[in-house]
Amino acid sequence: MNGILHNSLFFGVALSIGTFILGTMIKRKCNIFLFNPLLVSITITIATLSLLHIEYSTYNESAKYLTYLLTPATVALAIPLYEQLMLLKKNVTAILIGIASGVLCSGVSIFIMALMFGLDHTQYVTLLPKSITTAIGIGLSAELDGYVAITVSAIIFTGLIGNIAGDLICRMLHINNPIAKGIAIGTATHVMGTSKAMEVGEVEGAMSSLSVAVAGCMTVGAAILFQWWI
Amino acid sequence: MKYIIQFGIILFISFIGELLNRAIPLPIPASIYGMLILFTALCTGMLKLSHVKESGKFLISIMPLMFIAPAVGLIDSWGIMQEFIVAIIVISVISTVAVIAATGHITQLIIRFKEKEGKR
Structure with a gap:
């Protein structure tokens, strides 16, 4: 058997x-x-x-x-994004500033809590990429000399939170605007949150896909600065 | 035939993304390059929505299945994780809520502000 x-x-x-x-x-x-x-x-x-x-x-x-199939599926996320092109163009400032503040908030909150828990440099940089999509996170963690396997775990754990409770957290925090909701879920909980945002609504899903790509790239830039803090 | 062409196009773009990932020394994965390529191709009219739509939507709809195996893989890194498991969980939960709050509220605030300005 x-x-x-x-x-x-x-x-x-x-x-x-x-x-x-x-x-x-x-x-x-x-x-x-x-x-x-x-x-x-x-x-x-x-x-x-x-x-x-x-x-x-x-x-x-x-x-x-x-x-x-994850790579072709992520490529396909460009489709809902394109379908919401008008909405994206109209709100491009709000979206970009929103994502940038999320990326900064992620770095700062991880830094503060890493200090509180007394994490060492390696443990700290391991957690820095936790909000971004696995494929970028793996590369970034390796670049920063973190424990890559744990980065993957933290990314998946974060994604699970987004997939399970992303919508609920947004409602509790009174984030009702569909664009803001999508951007928040995508920036905080990457592709796993996005797959949930797709179920919530087309706008949420499209905006979430966009923020996965943008937040991922912004985090690579931000982490290079944040890594020296601990 | 339609689905074969659609699936073929998406896989071909994934392949180009893979080539870019190898050629450019940045930690940006093939999937993100591919997403940008497809988005650009749609915006410029090089590809029409009908060239990728149904197969693409199918892939997106089965996306949750693709996270099961990596998540089950958590059991393999349990050893090193134990050292700071409490920190990992607390930091993940709190920073996720914080990021959702900051991103969502700032985006929402700017959108509402612009809407008000537009009405004036």
């Missing part, structure tokens, strides 16, 4: 999609924000792997084909 699972090219993909569908069904039954399909899927997948003693690398040998 385990032999088949260890060599299967479809087990990881099937497990991932199956648990995600299960998560969607649970979400439909009881609409509590913690029953986020992505979170349910991740939790059950981790539980299954540890119960059956399957290594992550074995699972990923199959599941990586899902991740493979």
